[in-house]
Amino acid sequence: xxxxxxxxxxAGYTPYIESLADLTNGKELIVSGMxxxxxRCRAALQRxxxxxxxxxxxxxxxxxxxxxxxxxxxxxxxxxxxxxxxIPGISAANAAAARLGAxxxxxxxxxxLSDLLVPWERIRRxxxxxxxxxxxxxxxxxxxxxxxxxxxxTVEILRRHRPATTPVGIVTAASSPDETIxxxxxxxxxxxxxxxxxxxxxxxxxxxxxxxxxxxxxGYSL
Amino acid sequence: xxxxxxxxxxAGYTPYIESLADLTNGKELIVSGMxxxxxRCRAALQRxxxxxxxxxxxxxxxxxxxxxxxxxxxxxxxxxxxxxxxIPGISAANAAAARLGAxxxxxxxxxxLSDLLVPWERIRRxxxxxxxxxxxxxxxxxxxxxxxxxxxxTVEILRRHRPATTPVGIVTAASSPDETIxxxxxxxxxxxxxxxxxxxxxxxxxxxxxxxxxxxxxGYSL
Numbered sequence: 001x002x003x004x005x006x007x008x009x010x011a012g013y014t015p016y017i018e019s020l021a022d023l024t025n026g027k028e029l030i031v032s033g034m035x036x037x038x039x040r041c042r043a044a045l046q047r048x049x050x051x052x053x054x055x056x057x058x059x060x061x062x063x064x065x066x067x068x069x070x071x072x073x074x075x076x077x078x079x080x081x082x083x084x085x086x087i088p089g090i091s092a093a094n095a096a097a098a099r100l101g102a103x104x105x106x107x108x109x110x111x112x113l114s115d116l117l118v119p120w121e122r123i124r125r126x127x128x129x130x131x132x133x134x135x136x137x138x139x140x141x142x143x144x145x146x147x148x149x150x151x152x153x154t155v156e157i158l159r160r161h162r163p164a165t166t167p168v169g170i171v172t173a174a175s176s177p178d179e180t181i182x183x184x185x186x187x188x189x190x191x192x193x194x195x196x197x198x199x200x201x202x203x204x205x206x207x208x209x210x211x212x213x214x215x216x217x218x219g220y221s222l
Numbered sequence: 223x224x225x226x227x228x229x230x231x232x233a234g235y236t237p238y239i240e241s242l243a244d245l246t247n248g249k250e251l252i253v254s255g256m257x258x259x260x261x262r263c264r265a266a267l268q269r270x271x272x273x274x275x276x277x278x279x280x281x282x283x284x285x286x287x288x289x290x291x292x293x294x295x296x297x298x299x300x301x302x303x304x305x306x307x308x309i310p311g312i313s314a315a316n317a318a319a320a321r322l323g324a325x326x327x328x329x330x331x332x333x334x335l336s337d338l339l340v341p342w343e344r345i346r347r348x349x350x351x352x353x354x355x356x357x358x359x360x361x362x363x364x365x366x367x368x369x370x371x372x373x374x375x376t377v378e379i380l381r382r383h384r385p386a387t388t389p390v391g392i393v394t395a396a397s398s399p400d401e402t403i404x405x406x407x408x409x410x411x412x413x414x415x416x417x418x419x420x421x422x423x424x425x426x427x428x429x430x431x432x433x434x435x436x437x438x439x440x441g442y443s444l
Contacts, residue, residue: 037442038442038444061312061316061320061326062320062324063316063319063320063324063325063326063327064316064319064326064327064330065327065328065440066327068320068323068324068327069323069324069327069437069438069439069440070440070442072323072324072432072433072435072437073432073437073439073442073444074444075433076432076433077444078444086319086320086321086323086324087320088312088316088317088319088320089312089316090283090310090311090312090316091313091316094283094285094286094310094311094312094313094316095310097285097286097308097310098283098284098285098290098308098309098310099308101290101291101294101308102284102285102290102291102294102308103285104283104285104286104332105285105286105287105288105290105291106287106334106340107331107332107333107334107345107348108286108331108332109329109330109331109332109352109357110326110329110330110331111329112328112329117440117441117442118328118440118441123329125355126329126355126356126357129351129352129354129355130331130351130352130355130357132351133347133348133351133352133355134348135331135348135352210294210295210298211294211297211298213294215291215294215295216291217291217295218287218291218292218339218340219339219340220259220260220292220295220339222260222295222296222299222300
């Protein structure tokens, strides 16, 4: 928010910028749709190179499946010498976890099921090892209308290592007016509504349902 | 911050509460030292049960190696029926990542090297599988004055899967006046100052040093 206040230009994915309307009054806007990250990032860097102070907005934490890395890589590749400051945010996994209880209390992994930029075989291999390592998993981009197989395979892999009753939480559109929270299990996950706005948290052997909340125990004796 | 403003009681580890002095004026304080989490949590829950609005403070995200899970577990174990709201924060990994560049841009794991509550053999096994999975790692509690072997073994395991030149970042006392940032490599890590206030991020095969910053590439063609 402070970064936006201090900037004369604000760049971001159209719906994010629309949701920030009360902060962007009178500012120059660089808005564009999904899959246009590169164009948006290039335009933002260009304005910064010309001397403007630019806020390039991501949802959640810009440093986790956000725009931070792309901006640093592009500035280097195109020799645009601009000062870039990364401002951390609350990532979708942390926001969803707080709505579900405390499922990320200890060792956990964030993994994206989108195979747009990473081959599915590589993601799949990671899931196999994470399942074996009994890590709590935060699944980013779990499913879209066109991409459903990845979540099915993920459940199939996890079922070889974890019981059907393993607690699972789904938070869709976290912190927005459309937010929904669903508690289910590994065997029930595929029957639930999971969209590209969902974050799925899959418990490990220490995760339990306590008073309607997911808690992964750190092992304190109480 | 809002949670503290809305509370009449503030509970936390002594140095955290001291650092919040400007927010706690006139409020009842429950402060205690390290390793006294259970006593502090019990006292906080007790005051909430008596009707007070209590803010139980963690550093970073209360839901990641913080107090959220303990509070939920203890409330259930002791049948203290109090409304508990978990407010997410910026976890140490996300804060450190932003200072280092963008090392957590895609799949990564948070793992604590402390074997106070989890047997070292279990942690060690996880590290082996995470190393094999080519996950970027955020190491919590990497080393203390008494506990140095765990970080040595972690480097030894990772060296079987990743080159000596793998980029590593260390952020100590993130976001405090004492903050230090160190960039090194897997083979140089053990020679650096790493304390219990440090967060260590170890890159994977996609992590590079760009203009003095760590960046894990998502694979966009630029």
